[in-house]
Amino acid sequence: MIPRYSRPEMTAIWSSETRYAIWFEIEAHATDALAELGVVPKSAAKSLWDWWATKPAIDVAAIDAIEAVTKHDVIAFLTWVAENVGEDARFMHQGMTSSDVLDTCLAVQLARASDLLLADLDALLAVLKRRAIEHKLTPTIGRSHGIHAEPVTFGLKMAEAYAEFARCRTRLEAARAEIATCAISGAVGTFANIDPRVEQHVADKLDLAVEPVSTQVIPRDRHAMFFATLGVIASSIERLAVEVRHLQRTEVLEAEEYFSPGQKGSSAMPHKRNPVLTENLTGLARMVRAYALPAMENVALWHERDISHSSVERYIGPDATITLDFALARLTGVVDKLLVYPARMQKNMDRMGGLIHSQRVLLALTQAGVSREDSYRLVQRNAMRVWESDGALSLLDLLKADEEVGARLSAAELEVLFDLDYHLKHVDSIFARVFGA
């Protein structure tokens, strides 16, 4: 957890206080169910909740001090609760194993983290939609291989990102469902010493599904899928970040991260306005992606469990969710305030002397009866001259002057082919696909 890449709400999910509070709720709900089943006295559950109703501060240092002796975190916690609640506390944890508490707690934490991330995605989708609509018909050059291809609109770029993050949202919902399960099934998952109804009760109270079959732990393929999904989302963040970085290049400069008044781009070069937020996002994406791997290696625990997954999760549980939360929020800010320069887009589009219309000429020649191969040759020989002139020559002019072309297409017919709107005629229907009619 790197403070500068952390936001408080997500960070709080991973605090010791939150963890112990969730532990308490798991234990208390379980005690309720045990009381209902007659395994423990009803007064035991009542004592726990009565104490909890006083909103006691959780004394992390005291619990840590006990753990230093017992070398066991759950036992330390139970001991501390017992010191506060008194005699009745001994009925807690009856027939449960530590992993029942730890894994169910992790499920609650990851579910809460997912909820924040889903909200982050919603916020991002909202600004993407707004910018998409705003620039629905702002023409800009589409590029393949970094080379000018044919016109698109800036709104289309935003719509693509919207569709991509909408997919990410769907994936994250599925990933949330993967990990939101409750297991209170005892030392090896057989419910030997605890009734399955306890599990059902706790699951209901915590808004989790019941884990159908667990070992000592909830199976880690669930978590692997969860963290792999975060890695994919991070990769989509990287894609949009890289797009912004490209657009802000000095030679392109079609868009720019917002640059606040007092901001300094460089200690040495006062003129610099750098896409540092999106570069930062590129790096953060690498980290979130990297966390998918140890999560996958965690799946093959030995027999009914070993504890190798635990240390991994102490890192990637907080690190992946906190970093992704920060990154989504940062990306939302970047998109929200992105400075977009339509004039520069037009200027860049014009610099190629009309080469971006070459395909349309090719098709028109074909339809005028020229073979595909000849059409290609005719267009290419003129296109190459424009290319080599660095846009000083105009493709339209050259084509008009090319007798072989002229034999098939008149000047007027050629001019029609150099129409920008031709390329934008389906933008509406694409938007309808993405945002609904």
Next chain:
Amino acid sequence: MIPRYSRPEMTAIWSSETRYAIWFEIEAHATDALAELGVVPKSAAKSLWDWWATKPAIDVAAIDAIEAVTKHDVIAFLTWVAENVGEDARFMHQGMTSSDVLDTCLAVQLARASDLLLADLDALLAVLKRRAIEHKLTPTIGRSHGIHAEPVTFGLKMAEAYAEFARCRTRLEAARAEIATCAISGAVGTFANIDPRVEQHVADKLDLAVEPVSTQVIPRDRHAMFFATLGVIASSIERLAVEVRHLQRTEVLEAEEYFSPGQKGSSAMPHKRNPVLTENLTGLARMVRAYALPAMENVALWHERDISHSSVERYIGPDATITLDFALARLTGVVDKLLVYPARMQKNMDRMGGLIHSQRVLLALTQAGVSREDSYRLVQRNAMRVWESDGALSLLDLLKADEEVGARLSAAELEVLFDLDYHLKHVDSIFARVFGA
């Protein structure tokens, strides 16, 4: 693609012949739609299908030879088709871009590969279910940290694997839906030169969804999610493989891979029967997992596309699906023919002198009014003696002889606590959760 880890049906999906056949179908279906829209003559489409109806052999070498000149695979293919179909072929590919063909073809290949993998999972699930039911009540020791914990059944282990691979199946269905999309949207996704209805028609014919918004390519977050999912499935394979490897250890030997009559385990040591299939699966899982990463790095293509993803997909498209197909089939074979040794399971369970019942004694003492801490101490002091005797001493005997214990629990009461069936009483309900009532 490693021949020894490949099966023919999956391999065939990735052959040049298959790829060209899919290309042809995409082009011919598109020509149908173009003809319907009046863009090309209806005879063009007919000519294509007429030729196709002759089931022409695809001359890969001839196409390769053309590509060596044009340095462009789709153009080479179109040229070869034109040589065969004649004049009418020039109406193919009207307004399309190469990626329309390539990406839609990849979608078809990955969807077909998914179907094989889904069938593989079904086969695996079937044998897991069979073995689970067969050994539903075969007791065996559950182990955490590699150390004996409490009894489970071998059927429960199979049921856990069943539930895990059932989740994998659900994930794979989602992953299949991710990549089964069709894009025929032209050079930068604007449909500038091709009507969106062509895309819809081809999608319908190939049983794909329409890609709502594409650039020059289908967005690669879809493929990242697909390959990440394969990586998770591979990790689940690894888990079951590692379980078998552990069970086959000389000292454990509770189960064994089937060993065929003529098989030689070692060139030097005639006595060896090694779990080589599951060790092999462990290695294959590492490979499939590794392919998830470049798939994620492929997402951030530049602007409307660069071609860096293409070389990656030439490797991981075949390698990940072929390897996973092989691995699933191999795992199915291992589970199907796995030699299971219940007597040895019982023998291993007995070797700890009854320590596996220690928790139940602990709980009984607590319920008999001893504090949790004292109960723990009483059990542990006897348990440690058994442990140090390497199972020569019996926990039950020691507890009976322990006066402090005897003050709370009679010999008869103690004996009841050492009952194996106690641990298996919920197996039915777990099976009902996993396999349905």
Next chain:
Amino acid sequence: MIPRYSRPEMTAIWSSETRYAIWFEIEAHATDALAELGVVPKSAAKSLWDWWATKPAIDVAAIDAIEAVTKHDVIAFLTWVAENVGEDARFMHQGMTSSDVLDTCLAVQLARASDLLLADLDALLAVLKRRAIEHKLTPTIGRSHGIHAEPVTFGLKMAEAYAEFARCRTRLEAARAEIATCAISGAVGTFANIDPRVEQHVADKLDLAVEPVSTQVIPRDRHAMFFATLGVIASSIERLAVEVRHLQRTEVLEAEEYFSPGQKGSSAMPHKRNPVLTENLTGLARMVRAYALPAMENVALWHERDISHSSVERYIGPDATITLDFALARLTGVVDKLLVYPARMQKNMDRMGGLIHSQRVLLALTQAGVSREDSYRLVQRNAMRVWESDGALSLLDLLKADEEVGARLSAAELEVLFDLDYHLKHVDSIFARVFGA
């Protein structure tokens, strides 16, 4: 950085105080050199060092507060120093760029971290050597595929680990040399505004090499190699950790992690003694390995630099080195105090009814004139009976009773082949290779 997996000395390297102290030294040494070259007054350098000699506390909060305004960490630091040193401080940083300070500082931090890791490795090597010598001739079964093969000694296992970590040490020395370079070359590495002699001076003072050619930054292939090396070392840790975990399995129990008197293995099962340290190390290894990947992705910075590497390094700089330092120390403790059970090793070795000598019988038969194929058949048919008897039968007995064998080898000749010392006769020479004569 996870406190429970962190040791203070390594953690201190990554504190804000340490970082700012290194920044100061870089700036002050550079000012010395600039003064020597006549670019700034000599009094400027003197003022800096005079202040430093007062051992001023570094006020991290104050610097952070300035950064909150300037949004630039180096400028914030320089401003704070200037507030303390006064007028003369304005000569600091003359002609330098922020990365000159940041990258050279990172080099110092990674070099110091390497020194701690090298010391960790030395400590580990020392205990491995001690345990190797202690158990040089403690026989134990060698296992391939988890199956008994032929005898080795426990000391050989330790010697293998020693040789492996000695290789790791050599690799780490090389990795340290990779990253211990100094770059003070200005905004794009051309020394436009700063003389290369400044760089040389600072490098000498900080015991770094000069970076021969830098851009704005030190090239990141160096760091990629560094973190990849840490990943390999982590993998070797995993190997030894997995070995211990195997040896501690209930059924094997040839060695055990030290179990302290008050320790509790399980909240539910008092009898448990779990290899939790080595399981933990297995997880930590996954993390350190994972950090190698973003480090490799950091290499391809755009042009003369982008800042995507920076966020990655804020995570993996501390996380990889702190985790590896902790893991090496933990592993050293495990090996140091490992409980080794030679009697159990012997018992396990004996349980196979002499099968471990099967190869030697095979060779003896061959040398007695039996064809290789027939020898194999003769040994295997007896070995399989022993195998199926679960060690109840003795291979030696069966061979003696096998007439076809007896025709070639007498009972006395057979007995000689079942000699354990035969397998240990080259242990001395292997030790000489590993530890020197």
Next chain:
Amino acid sequence: MIPRYSRPEMTAIWSSETRYAIWFEIEAHATDALAELGVVPKSAAKSLWDWWATKPAIDVAAIDAIEAVTKHDVIAFLTWVAENVGEDARFMHQGMTSSDVLDTCLAVQLARASDLLLADLDALLAVLKRRAIEHKLTPTIGRSHGIHAEPVTFGLKMAEAYAEFARCRTRLEAARAEIATCAISGAVGTFANIDPRVEQHVADKLDLAVEPVSTQVIPRDRHAMFFATLGVIASSIERLAVEVRHLQRTEVLEAEEYFSPGQKGSSAMPHKRNPVLTENLTGLARMVRAYALPAMENVALWHERDISHSSVERYIGPDATITLDFALARLTGVVDKLLVYPARMQKNMDRMGGLIHSQRVLLALTQAGVSREDSYRLVQRNAMRVWESDGALSLLDLLKADEEVGARLSAAELEVLFDLDYHLKHVDSIFARVFGA
């Protein structure tokens, strides 16, 4: 292995024929040593070499057919050799284990692959040096964050790449030394049935080092380090590839991959000249990098070995080396023939209205007695006007017209600060560092 990304010499190393030839040499050299030691008759070794001297074709199909029965590759090979050599062949492989042959063979293959890769690097270094010297003083803008910073030369970019690949060469030499070891130590590495002098003899003959201590296999930390090193080299390839891709962007176009006369950039857009080679290299780099991970996971084999590493190595042995060989050769071709456009470099540099000299003005103001903060403010206010004019305004003109600036620096003094050569004055010394004086 993807044929289009493979070169014949490297591919040949991984053919069945090569592998079997190496196996034969290992066995024959070992037989020589065994004969020398009197373990087998001298005629046995002679028979083997006599047959080999006839340059027999290796009948891969025949060996495969035997393996289909024995399910053991080494036994199949030995059987086939025996069929050819006759009676004497039975003395082969005496006291050896399959891994002795397999692992030593892999060492020979990886060492040969390394030699090809070293030669590839030499070729790349040679063209980088040539292009560096050719463009030593070709000025071009240095960019940080994709934004114009200060001038560099194109030769410096090449020199940076040269230094980086020179480091890669050093790393690869170290990696080659890691894996070039010979182990002929028997079933569990104890030399129980084979004298260590056999190992020494074979090692000498094959130009390998002796593995000081092996288990059944050569330890896999060596291979992990090898493949991690290839991953780092691939990352450096990616860096240079990305640089070329940036330079070829339509708006930048300072360099271009060579475009052969008949080449077609796009089936749809005749004007396209795309950096497809370097995009391809970017993808290939992702693959080689990905292979580092399973290599690291291979390290933690169980006890004296399991065979999980083997399947991994069947993939990554060929795939990583063949791909890297191809990529290095492709990159060498790209650099060799790269079209470099100095005029465009100058034009791009000029488009910023002199902003690239802003730092020098800042320093001059400081030296003229203005405080650092004021200097920054003075420069920035003029720089921002130039920036917003998109280079239409000139920074020099604005500064001359700024009274506050004029109070400190005369027009003549300002003009001197806008001198390009100022930035190039240390190029010679940097080149001396990189290429030697």
